[in-house]
Amino acid sequence: MSLDELPHKVSDERVNHDTVTSHESEIGSGSISTVSSTVSSVESEKAAYEFLAQTPIKSTDAHLVEFSEAMRTVAKALRRVAEGKAAAQAEAEEWRRKYELEMAHKQQRKIKGYGSCANNELEKLASQLTLETPASDQAGCCGNHGICSHEVLQDESPGPNPRSSHKLVSRKASFRLSWGCNGDKNGQHKHDFVSFEKGDITTAERSNKQILLKWESSPQTVLFITKPNSNSVHVLCAEMVRWLKEHKKINVVVEPRVSKELLTEDSYYNFIQTWDDDEEKKMLHTKVDLIVTLGGDGTVLWAASLFKGPVPPVVAFSLGSLGFMTPFPSEQYRDCLDNVLNGPFSITLRNRLQCHVIRDAAKDELETEEPILVLNEVTIDRGISSYLTYLECYCDSSFVTCVQGDGLIISTTSGSTAYSLAAGGSMVHPQVPGILFTPICPHSLSFRPLILPEYVTLRVQVPHNSRGQAWASFDGKDRKLLSPGDALICSISPWPVPTACLVDSTTDFLRSIHEGLHWNLRKSQSFDGPRD
Numbered sequence: 001m002s003l004d005e006l007p008h009k010v011s012d013e014r015v016n017h018d019t020v021t022s023h024e025s026e027i028g029s030g031s032i033s034t035v036s037s038t039v040s041s042v043e044s045e046k047a048a049y050e051f052l053a054q055t056p057i058k059s060t061d062a063h064l065v066e067f068s069e070a071m072r073t074v075a076k077a078l079r080r081v082a083e084g085k086a087a088a089q090a091e092a093e094e095w096r097r098k099y100e101l102e103m104a105h106k107q108q109r110k111i112k113g114y115g116s117c118a119n120n121e122l123e124k125l126a127s128q129l130t131l132e133t134p135a136s137d138q139a140g141c142c143g144n145h146g147i148c149s150h151e152v153l154q155d156e157s158p159g160p161n162p163r164s165s166h167k168l169v170s171r172k173a174s175f176r177l178s179w180g181c182n183g184d185k186n187g188q189h190k191h192d193f194v195s196f197e198k199g200d201i202t203t204a205e206r207s208n209k210q211i212l213l214k215w216e217s218s219p220q221t222v223l224f225i226t227k228p229n230s231n232s233v234h235v236l237c238a239e240m241v242r243w244l245k246e247h248k249k250i251n252v253v254v255e256p257r258v259s260k261e262l263l264t265e266d267s268y269y270n271f272i273q274t275w276d277d278d279e280e281k282k283m284l285h286t287k288v289d290l291i292v293t294l295g296g297d298g299t300v301l302w303a304a305s306l307f308k309g310p311v312p313p314v315v316a317f318s319l320g321s322l323g324f325m326t327p328f329p330s331e332q333y334r335d336c337l338d339n340v341l342n343g344p345f346s347i348t349l350r351n352r353l354q355c356h357v358i359r360d361a362a363k364d365e366l367e368t369e370e371p372i373l374v375l376n377e378v379t380i381d382r383g384i385s386s387y388l389t390y391l392e393c394y395c396d397s398s399f400v401t402c403v404q405g406d407g408l409i410i411s412t413t414s415g416s417t418a419y420s421l422a423a424g425g426s427m428v429h430p431q432v433p434g435i436l437f438t439p440i441c442p443h444s445l446s447f448r449p450l451i452l453p454e455y456v457t458l459r460v461q462v463p464h465n466s467r468g469q470a471w472a473s474f475d476g477k478d479r480k481l482l483s484p485g486d487a488l489i490c491s492i493s494p495w496p497v498p499t500a501c502l503v504d505s506t507t508d509f510l511r512s513i514h515e516g517l518h519w520n521l522r523k524s525q526s527f528d529g530p531r532d
């Protein structure tokens, strides 16, 4: 069902709402006041309401009492009809509002083009749309019917000055994301709707939320991101590049450093492409279908940091000591890449945090237009200062707390197994929609870590009366000094990092904490011993 159909659909049948806000507005206005305004134009309904407001007749005349009761029954039936009508009208109004919003977004996309997908659009679409999907909307970056689909970019028109072979090609495969539904033959995704009917609030049945990526056209271009200074990584990269070219006819893009290394080694690698400057790097997402990383978690973080907007799916091969985000065994790269290139395959949509620094001198102006995107966390710590940090924290407009200690970690759920874990934060499944708020060595016994909902905006302020400065670092890199009066703002970015799963999100997550951390590894008690 497309959004365009929705306003007509509600007149035929009752539909569930998908946002709590819409219900709140209904609750706020109160079902009785909403209903009474609706029925005022209908005389019979008005009469019914007036009648029901009167105290029931008490009389010794049995006929009169019976007649009065019959009248009350009729009046109640009329009231039920009026209530149903009012609720349906409110729902129709809500769908009309969404329809208009969607049309406005479409219009905006037409105007701004591919790169202007509105904030939170992915999340909105993911929660609104169904699994069974007609053809994709090729005009925008987010289709109307899947979670998000990529448009197929046309080949560059051949000009008199064709680009040299090491430059980037500009063809991109399209794909569609859908919810994987176990055992649901219709493939109909059951949304977690909250429905509000006559005062009863309920959530719909939970369904499998594993996201599947299905190619709509064959992927053609793979970007390799590799850990530097590792001979084993270099050897494997050269082998994989050759295999992809010869067996899969795939275009390969590598970082300038790797391009130099491979070309120095063998002129065979003349076909590989790279980028020359930041402008070309910024456009990578429009050319690359898939990213392959060879290294540890740090290499996945590095790959994500190259993309300030949409990120192509990442296939992370494990060549590090730990590997929470690198599920693919490098020894089986042929089978793994075969599966991914053919699809469909499971992905984990890893949220990123978008961070902005606001300098005291510039009042409320962001230091840079572009946010700094982190996949793990942003850390605000005392750096080389020997004083406690003193940080005032706000969640939306509510004061949260003052952090006095070594600092604070604001982490994504993917980052929950990294620095936040070392500071006492909980491990959180990467698909849980939340932001972790974890103090580092707080000088207070009661300061326990928090997990906040994903939709909040956090503001961490270094107050003017702070004894020292603070330093912010982003996925363990790019330290920025925060002086008294400066602030850091963070919220969830609309551009997650889709990482391919070896099995599925949950199996991969559990395997990583078992193998990476030996989580709760304990010898089992023997059978012989005291028993009840």
Ligand SMILES: NC(=O)c1ccc[n+]([C@@H]2O[C@H](COP(=O)([O-])OP(=O)(O)OC[C@H]3O[C@@H](n4cnc5c(N)ncnc54)[C@H](O)[C@@H]3O)[C@@H](O)[C@H]2O)c1
Pocket (backbone or CB within 6 Å): 296, 297, 298, 299, 301, 320, 321, 322, 323, 324, 325, 376, 377, 414, 415, 416, 417, 418, 419, 420, 422, 474, 475, 476
């Ligand atoms: N005390 C600590 O635990 C501590 C201190 C500083 C930084 N870090 C982490 O290091 C990250 C940067 O990683 P790097 O590889 O560039 O630096 P790095 O080379 O110093 O490696 C840090 C370690 O953290 C692990 N790691 C990274 N992301 C992870 C994740 N999401 N889940 C579990 N482990 C993860 C890496 O595998 C690596 O072993 C930072 O984002 C931060 O989370 C941790």
Ligand SMILES: Nc1ncnc2c1ncn2[C@@H]1O[C@H](COP(=O)(O)OP(=O)(O)OP(=O)(O)O)[C@@H](O)[C@H]1O
Pocket (backbone or CB within 6 Å): 225, 226, 227, 228, 255, 295, 296, 297, 298, 299, 300, 301, 302, 319, 320, 321, 322, 323
């Ligand atoms: N393509 C790259 N260019 C520059 N630096 C990179 C690149 N890939 C990774 N790094 C950096 O190299 C460091 C080590 O990378 P990575 O964590 O992947 O390897 P590792 O330390 O061997 O693995 P593990 O973290 O599992 O022990 C990280 O700090 C990361 O930022």
